Structures are given as C-alpha cells and as structure tokens.
Amino acid sequence: MSAITYSNARHERLARLARRATWRLAGGVLVLWAVATLTFFALHLMPGDPVLAILGGASGNPTAETIAQATREFGLDKPLAVQYALYLGRLLQGDLGMSYSQHLPVTQVLAEQSWATLQLTFSALALAWLLVLALTVLTAGRGRWVSSLASLAETLAAALPHFWLGILLLAVFAFGLRWFPPAGSDGWRTLVLPAVALAIPLAGFIAQVTRESLELTLEQPFVLTARTRGLSDTAVRFKHALRHAVLPGISLSGWAIGALISGAVVIEVIFSRKGLGRQLYQAVQAQDLPLTIGISLAVAAVYVLANIVIDLLYLWIDPRQQGKTA
Amino acid sequence: MSDKHLIVEGLSIEFDGQTVVHNLSFTLAPGKTLALVGESGSGKSVTARSLIGLAGAGARVTARTLSYGGQDLLGLSERGWRRLRGKGIGFVLQDALVSLDPLRPVGKEILEVLKAHNWGDRRSRAERVIELLDKVGVPQPRLRARQRPDQLSGGLRQRALIASALALSPGLVIADEPTTALDATVQAQILEVLQEIKARGDSLLIISHDLAVVAQLADEVLVLRHGVTVEQGPMQQVLRNPRHPYTRALLDAVPAEHARGTRLSPGQPAVGGQPRPAADSPLLLRASGLGKAYVGPDHQSRQVVDGVSFELRAGRTLGIVGESGSGKTTVARMVLGLLEPDAGRVEFLGQPWTAAGSQRVTEKQRRLHRRDISVIYQDPLSSFDPRWSVARILADALDVAGFEAGQQAVRIRQLLEQVRLPADLATRRPLQLSGGQRQRVAIARAIASNPKVIICDEPVSALDVSVQAQVLDLLADLQASLGLAYLFISHDLGVIRHVSDEVLVMRHGKVVESAPVEALFDNPQHEYTRRLLGAVPRLPGAQVQLVVPPLEAENSAWLFDESQLWKIAI
Numbered sequence A: 001m002s003a004i005t006y007s008n009a010r011h012e013r014l015a016r017l018a019r020r021a022t023w024r025l026a027g028g029v030l031v032l033w034a035v036a037t038l039t040f041f042a043l044h045l046m047p048g049d050p051v052l053a054i055l056g057g058a059s060g061n062p063t064a065e066t067i068a069q070a071t072r073e074f075g076l077d078k079p080l081a082v083q084y085a086l087y088l089g090r091l092l093q094g095d096l097g098m099s100y101s102q103h104l105p106v107t108q109v110l111a112e113q114s115w116a117t118l119q120l121t122f123s124a125l126a127l128a129w130l131l132v133l134a135l136t137v138l139t140a141g142r143g144r145w146v147s148s149l150a151s152l153a154e155t156l157a158a159a160l161p162h163f164w165l166g167i168l169l170l171a172v173f174a175f176g177l178r179w180f181p182p183a184g185s186d187g188w189r190t191l192v193l194p195a196v197a198l199a200i201p202l203a204g205f206i207a208q209v210t211r212e213s214l215e216l217t218l219e220q221p222f223v224l225t226a227r228t229r230g231l232s233d234t235a236v237r238f239k240h241a242l243r244h245a246v247l248p249g250i251s252l253s254g255w256a257i258g259a260l261i262s263g264a265v266v267i268e269v270i271f272s273r274k275g276l277g278r279q280l281y282q283a284v285q286a287q288d289l290p291l292t293i294g295i296s297l298a299v300a301a302v303y304v305l306a307n308i309v310i311d312l313l314y315l316w317i318d319p320r321q322q323g324k325t326a
Numbered sequence B: 001m002s003d004k005h006l007i008v009e010g011l012s013i014e015f016d017g018q019t020v021v022h023n024l025s026f027t028l029a030p031g032k033t034l035a036l037v038g039e040s041g042s043g044k045s046v047t048a049r050s051l052i053g054l055a056g057a058g059a060r061v062t063a064r065t066l067s068y069g070g071q072d073l074l075g076l077s078e079r080g081w082r083r084l085r086g087k088g089i090g091f092v093l094q095d096a097l098v099s100l101d102p103l104r105p106v107g108k109e110i111l112e113v114l115k116a117h118n119w120g121d122r123r124s125r126a127e128r129v130i131e132l133l134d135k136v137g138v139p140q141p142r143l144r145a146r147q148r149p150d151q152l153s154g155g156l157r158q159r160a161l162i163a164s165a166l167a168l169s170p171g172l173v174i175a176d177e178p179t180t181a182l183d184a185t186v187q188a189q190i191l192e193v194l195q196e197i198k199a200r201g202d203s204l205l206i207i208s209h210d211l212a213v214v215a216q217l218a219d220e221v222l223v224l225r226h227g228v229t230v231e232q233g234p235m236q237q238v239l240r241n242p243r244h245p246y247t248r249a250l251l252d253a254v255p256a257e258h259a260r261g262t263r264l265s266p267g268q269p270a271v272g273g274q275p276r277p278a279a280d281s282p283l284l285l286r287a288s289g290l291g292k293a294y295v296g297p298d299h300q301s302r303q304v305v306d307g308v309s310f311e312l313r314a315g316r317t318l319g320i321v322g323e324s325g326s327g328k329t330t331v332a333r334m335v336l337g338l339l340e341p342d343a344g345r346v347e348f349l350g351q352p353w354t355a356a357g358s359q360r361v362t363e364k365q366r367r368l369h370r371r372d373i374s375v376i377y378q379d380p381l382s383s384f385d386p387r388w389s390v391a392r393i394l395a396d397a398l399d400v401a402g403f404e405a406g407q408q409a410v411r412i413r414q415l416l417e418q419v420r421l422p423a424d425l426a427t428r429r430p431l432q433l434s435g436g437q438r439q440r441v442a443i444a445r446a447i448a449s450n451p452k453v454i455i456c457d458e459p460v461s462a463l464d465v466s467v468q469a470q471v472l473d474l475l476a477d478l479q480a481s482l483g484l485a486y487l488f489i490s491h492d493l494g495v496i497r498h499v500s501d502e503v504l505v506m507r508h509g510k511v512v513e514s515a516p517v518e519a520l521f522d523n524p525q526h527e528y529t530r531r532l533l534g535a536v537p538r539l540p541g542a543q544v545q546l547v548v549p550p551l552e553a554e555n556s557a558w559l560f561d562e563s564q565l566w567k568i569a570i
Helices: A002-045 A050-054 A064-073 A080-092 A106-139 A144-159 A162-176 A188-218 A221-228 A233-270 A276-285 A289-317 A319-325 B044-050 B078-084 B106-116 B122-135 B154-166 B184-199 B211-217 B235-240 B245-252 B328-335 B363-370 B390-401 B405-418 B423-427 B435-447 B465-482 B493-499 B517-522 B527-534 B550-563
Strands: B006-015 B018-028 B033-037 B059-062 B065-068 B089-092 B172-176 B203-208 B220-225 B228-234 B283-295 B301-313 B317-321 B343-348 B351-355 B373-376 B453-457 B485-490 B502-507 B510-516
Touching: A002 A080, A002 A289, A050 A064, A106 A144, A106 A188, A106 A233, A106 A276, A106 A289, A144 A188, A162 A188, A162 A233, A188 A233, A221 A233, A221 B089, A221 B154, A233 A276, A233 A289, A276 A289, A289 A319, B006 B044, B018 B044, B018 B220, B018 B228, B033 B044, B033 B211, B044 B059, B044 B172, B044 B203, B089 B154, B106 B122, B106 B154, B122 B154, B154 B172, B154 B184, B172 B184, B184 B203, B184 B211, B184 B527, B203 B211, B211 B235, B220 B235, B220 B245, B228 B235, B228 B245, B245 B465, B283 B328, B283 B485, B301 B317, B301 B328, B301 B343, B301 B485, B301 B502, B301 B510, B317 B328, B317 B493, B328 B351, B328 B453, B328 B485, B351 B363, B373 B435, B390 B405, B390 B423, B390 B435, B405 B423, B405 B435, B435 B465, B465 B485, B465 B493, B485 B493, B493 B517, B502 B517, B502 B527, B510 B517, B510 B527
Parallel strands: B033 B203, B033 B220, B089 B172, B172 B203, B317 B485, B317 B502, B373 B453, B453 B485
Antiparallel strands: B006 B018, B006 B059, B006 B065, B220 B228, B283 B301, B283 B343, B343 B351, B502 B510
C-alpha cells in the first residue's frame, strides 16, 4: 500500500518536472523571437549602409549599378516591415542567410565556430565551480583570519577584468614560463589559459555568495543535529551544509553563462582562438547583419537552454520548491 | 538497562572571558530524568551542548568532574567525542522543521546515525530505520521515511527527530526544548514518547522553560538563572514548595493556573478585582458566517474558515483558541479587512466593514474607521522596519492616525510611559531591544491611534514565561484604563483562559464550541474541547484535574495528519 503511494508520488514528481521543462521551453522560444526582433531593428538603426558593407566597405568604391543590384539581391529595397516578415519566415525554416563579409551560409559559420566557444565557456564554468567549492568548503566558518583572508581574495578576484587577467596569464605562463601555447584553438593545452582567465573573476563572484550562504547554513539547527550524531566536520559540510549553500550560486550560474559568453568575445580576441565571440566582434565591425543576428540567436539559445537546465538542477537539489511552482 | 551515571561537578563555561555558566553540579542516574529550567539566556542550552562537546567555537569548558559511564569527558579528543555522540548520548533539539535537514527525507537522517557508527549492514540499517519510526509511534513508517520534514506534520517530524536520537539506543538522551512550538495535543504525544525512554531505564536530561512540561517528566529539577543554579531538588519539592523567589516567580507566571484579573508578574500594584464591563456593553464588532477557501497545489479547494460568527463588545476580550491550521489567523486577517471573505460579512461600529461578493466594501469606505482597529503580531521584529528607531515607528503610526507633527513628540513620550518603557528607548532600533521590549513597542504602536479594538494574534507565544506574564499584565491594565476590546488569538489554553471573557474553540476552520470562559473550562461541551483541555500539561497541585481521554487524542492527531496529505503528493 505504502509502496504504491510512493511510486505514484515519484511519477507525479517527474510529470511535474517535465511540465515545467515544457513551459520553460515555450518561454525560451519567446525569448529567441524577442532577441531576433531586437537585433534586426537595432542593426537597421545603426549608421552606415549595409549595401556598402556587403560590397567590401567604403573603400571598395562600388559603382551605382552594383549597389542597386546588391540592394535588390539582398531585398534591402523593400519596406522594413516586409524585410522583417521575410526574415522571420526564413528564420523559421532554419535559414539564417549568407554572411555579407565571409560569403558563407551563416549556419555553416555557426557550425564551425560554436564548439570552440562552448568548450571555453563550459570549462570556465566548471573550473570556476571547482575553485568555489575548494575555497569555501575549506575556509568557511574557520575562524576570523582565514575567513577574512579568503573573502578578500574573492573580492579581488571578482574585481579583476578579463582582458587584464588574459594578458597577464599570456605574459607569465605563455611567453615567460612557456608552459602553454599563447594562441590557437587545438587541444586542451590551448584551452587552459583562456578558461582560467574567464573562471577566476567568476569564481570570486560565486564564492562570495556561496561563502555567505555556507556560513549561514553551518549555524542552522540541523547542522548541530548532524554533529550530535557523531558526524565529522568534513562529513557535515559535504553531506548537509553544501547542498544548501550551493543553491544561490546555482541560480547565479544561469546569469554567469551570459557573462562568460560576453567575456569570451574579449578572451578569444586576446588568445587568437576561433569561436563565436571573435566572429561576433568582426561581424559587428563589418556590419555583417545576417552573421550578427545568427550569432546573437545562437548565444541566446545557449543561454535559454542553460537556464532551463539550471532551473531543473535547482529543483533537483531543492525538491521543496516543486510544490510551489506547479 | 544501562548502569551509566552522568556526573557533573563544578561545570563552568566561558565565552571570550565572559562566564555564562557558573559552577554547576548535578548527577543523573540511569532511569532518572533531570530537568534544567530557565529562561532564554540562562545558559541551559549551552550546558546541554557542553555535555556532548558542542558548546561552540570559542567556548571554554572547565569542571572538576565531567564524566559519563565512568568515562572522563574533559580530556576527550574530537574523535572520542564523535564516538560518544549518537551512540552513548542522543540529542534532540526543538522544532524538527529546522533541526532535521529540510532537503533530505527523514529516513536518511536516521540512517545517518547508523552509518556514522558503522552499525549493521545496508539491509539491517534500512530495517532498523523502519523499526525506529514504528517505535516512536509514526504510522506507515515506510512511507514516512521517504518524506521530508516539510511534508510531515509537526508531531510526526518531532517523532522522527527523536527516532534519530534513539537509533543506537543511547543510555542518555538530552532533549533541548523538545515540545516547544508544538500544539497541545501533539505536545502530549511527544511527552509520552519521552516517558517511554525513561521507562526503558535510560536517563533523560530535559531542557525547558515550561514548568508544566517539566512536571510531567522530571524526577529532579535544576533552576538556572544567568548561568547560576538558584534552586535544585526533587521535582515535587521544587514545584510545590519553591524556596527561591525566582522559582516562585516562574511558577506564578504560568497563566493557566490564574483566574482573570489577577497579576502574573511580581512587583507591580495589582489592578485586579476591577469589575469587568458587562456582557451587554456596546457592540463593536460582529462577524457573521465568515468563510474562506484556498486552492492548494493539487488544485483542490480547502475550506480554511467555514461559517464563523461572533460578537465583540466594548472593553471585553474574545479569545479564539485552536491548533495550527485551525483557521484562527485567517479569521483575524478578514476581521482586519486585509483579506476578502468568500462568504459572510463583518460589521464594525454598526457599519459594513468587509463582506463577500456583491456587498464588497472598499478600503476607501473603511478608511474612516481604520484607526479604530489595530493589531499586535507574534513576532514584532518582522513587522518593524529594522532601520527605523522606536520614535519613528511610533511617529509613523501617529501619522496614519492623523496626529499633527507638533503633537507627536508629546504623544510618543506618553505612549512609551503607557507601555512602561523608559523614554530614552525612543532612539533605539528594534534589533537593540529585547523580545519583551519589542512587544511593548508593538503594543504602543497598536494603541497610538486610540483604537477601540485590538486584534492580538499570538502576542505572547514567542516570549519567555516571565516576560509573557508582564506583557499579559500590561494588556490587562491597558484594557482597564483605555476601555479596549481584544480579539485574542492563541494556541495556548492557559493564556486564553487568563485573558478571555468569551472563548471560541476552532478546529479545521469551524467553531466547535463557543462559551463564556468559566463555562468552557469548567464544563466543556464538545468532545474536541475536552481533548484539548486534557492535553494541557499541568503543574502538580493544580485544583482542576480533568480526565484525559488519551486514545482519542492519538486518533485525532492521525486524522489531522491524513488531512495534510494533500501537501505530500508532490
């Protein structure tokens, strides 16, 4: 009898998680549509003629005829509303158009460049969390000196700019000690320095939140109860306190994905890595409308997906929330 | 049966050079129960924690002797302490909602003790968990073991917490306020579980501020004040013939044993004996057929308040008593006009105040009489802006009541005087005040606008017994001098009996009985009222002894638990 009730409860719980995921996906589609619309209009409001950009910039000196031909070819002579409608229609078919500057389908550029950026951002996130856990579990609630030193280190780390850290790491570990290659995107050795440059400020930031939450949790009565059972301090921290303490950091990680991708723009340029960040930087400079939109959409999609995953992860860690969200 | 004695001689505990416990001595024999009694800050909890080596970081524990079962505890290494905790000495904290890990099923928490001490194998541990839950009276233990504390009722999760302390059959169980914050009937059940520990021949050290609870369990009582023993001896002797004035004050402060109009706190002139306003004094507030339903997470509607009617007359006190979930706070919110009823209406000073459906009253219509009704909550701290000074908190209330800025300073001084707070307190912030002072500020705020009615929602439930006594006395004095009417909500029958003229007993949103206070307590008509009265622990020597129907009390609690099941199917 009780076993049946329990399996029903679990079934119900999974169904709730699935329902929630579906809702979040639907919301994500709306976000993507909003991103597509915003980038489309924002880029049309930018100064400069996209036709000139297509034809190689002002220095290309195109004739009036070529300009007129290109305008027709890319549909730039139609009213903005029509252009927008056509653009949405193509988007729905998965057609992101041709890159003006690279003369390649945008989807192809995305396919070639995305993996490098995903690798970079997710290894940076994983590395940041490793640093956070090591630092906070070892130092939280261990006396005033240790705590203030660690929290000073966190504040410093959180305040470091990516580009400065990137250049410093290059100077020391690539040019000075020659432990890692200074540029390129092949193999794990090229990934280390850029990932560290992205991870350190983020780790500082998440660690500040996690430390506070861990110190609060360690004062909770249930932690005292766990100690009265004869658990060691390490066991109390890992089995009880940590699960509570990571929750705010997990929420922040959703936001961090976005911060990491924008950080990747700078880092990919500094370390001459291939990736979406560098492509976006170049595409905006060249007023390459389709490529800019394509990259923005891809980044937004990753952001939305990552946030759905983080949302579900949060519910998995804190099942109390499920009843309230259905 | 264990043959283990706990011997404490000359125990002192210091924090940063400040001594919080001075020279404490006691012994606890197997099968006996010792109660440490005292108010918050008396050092009773830190004493209990020092017995398992968890007095806290920065605590310096010294003693001539501190031993358990012949083992010297003073020189124990951290590893030695860990071996003792859970196995030799079990520890139960108050409020299992926060004393059990809120993210884990309770079964896992019990399992943890067994694992930490390498008891049995996987299979036998799982069986032991079910056996333990069954032993402390948790029905359907296999289902309950997989539920989290928030999915269990207060009584069930407190039992689960006790089960985790009993897992390895320790010879000594320390229980720190094990029944505080529990409803009366649930408290009675938990006391029974603790009694069984005693009956098995194990020792019990119980820490409590509640003398009535202590009277149910203890063989010996040790009364602590500011870390010093003020009285120590056999329970009957200490509670019947207290020698120290502090013990006597604690006993006098228990409201259940005192009739209306008597003082609970010493040192103040008695205003008792004043005639109560007649039962036909002018009608202020009339509620008729109030109803409210909420939709739960399972999309099923739950009737939280159902057909509640009452009248409140000038200068009188109407008590509403019920256990948690009985709907009393929802009634208060509707009477305050903060929550729209689904059915029925409230009339205040002869005008419609709030009503369901088409007779709806707008806040604009209520504004004229807003100042005539105010409220005091259980936890004033959360109802104050922590950055505001006391003067600003009161000035804000005076603004709302329409006092001009020029008159406010005088009125604030007058209000502080009325609630017996020194005038220089006006510059302090809520966090700098004690619990009793905060509640006095809340009372000053409530009377600032010269209201006719004050809704008191559990106003003394978070206070120590002697502070509670002072606040109840203050409320009585203000009622006599200002002619206030109180709608007094509490789960504590003793408090209700002390303050009320008439009493409503609520259960599952319905009024099960309503009567003048003497009639209700002397001759309860409804079976639930009788059960509620029977579950109240009493001091020895109290005049009124009621017959307890224990089995039914058990059953009703299970019924209540089943009704909580909607929360569980998640």
